[in-house]
Amino acid sequence: MLKHLAHRTILATAFLASTAEAHMGADGLSHAHDTLGSFMVGIAHPLTGLDHLAAMVSVGLWSALSLGGKTSSMGGPGRLLSVPLAFATTLLLGALMALNGVALPGVEPMIAASLLALGLLVAARIELPTGIGAALVAGFALFHGLAHGQELGGQAGTALTGMVLSTLVLHAAGIGLGLALRQHSRWLPRVAGIGVATFGLGLLSPAIAVVF
Numbered sequence: 040m041l042k043h044l045a046h047r048t049i050l051a052t053a054f055l056a057s058t059a060e061a062h063m064g065a066d067g068l069s070h071a072h073d074t075l076g077s078f079m080v081g082i083a084h085p086l087t088g089l090d091h092l093a094a095m096v097s098v099g100l101w102s103a104l105s106l107g108g109k110t111s112s113m114g115g116p117g118r119l120l121s122v123p124l125a126f127a128t129t130l131l132l133g134a135l136m137a138l139n140g141v142a143l144p145g146v147e148p149m150i151a152a153s154l155l156a157l158g159l160l161v162a163a164r165i166e167l168p169t170g171i172g173a174a175l176v177a178g179f180a181l182f183h184g185l186a187h188g189q190e191l192g193g194q195a196g197t198a199l200t201g202m203v204l205s206t207l208v209l210h211a212a213g214i215g216l217g218l219a220l221r222q223h224s225r226w227l228p229r230v231a232g233i234g235v236a237t238f239g240l241g242l243l244s245p246a247i248a249v250v251f
Contacts, residue, residue, distance in 0.1 A: 082200025084187060085209060090150055090242065092182055093204050098126050098158040098176050099213020101113050104164045104228050105172075123210035125173035126180040130238050131203050133184020138195050146182050146189075148246040153179035154239025162232025163231050 061129050085091045102122045156179070159165075167175070191198045
């Protein structure tokens, strides 16, 4: 399943890159350069912020670690794709909202809260029904998407394509890591989850200090 997803991602990336190159002609060289540049900006965007990167890997990690527990309440193997896809889809929705001038309060605190929550879910390997898990990560992804949309510029459509592909790759990396760890280590996922949760709590502490 993971190989199939990675294969499709690689094919999609190659197709988009070739499409950009197809614009190169007598009057299309600069357009192609801008298109490819925007695509690469989108690819790199989730990788340049540690908060976004940690959240996306954690989604895949949690999906794999919490799969097939004692209660089998997670919905079976479909969880490996349904929860990450819910995150990626809502991330795109949030980015499109931001690009169209929609703004919501508390974007940065919600991103920090997502790291705290996802870190705890990973550390404790908490099981949730697939629908609830997908809704939870989608709620967090909306705010990640709003932050990305506020920062991306230029050819938004191309940049967003790269961003979503990069997000899916990070999810796949988290899934692969989680599947490996659940077979060979009990404490490494806990350490990773506690690290992500601590990072989120650190980012959230200024907002908590304002409240109190």
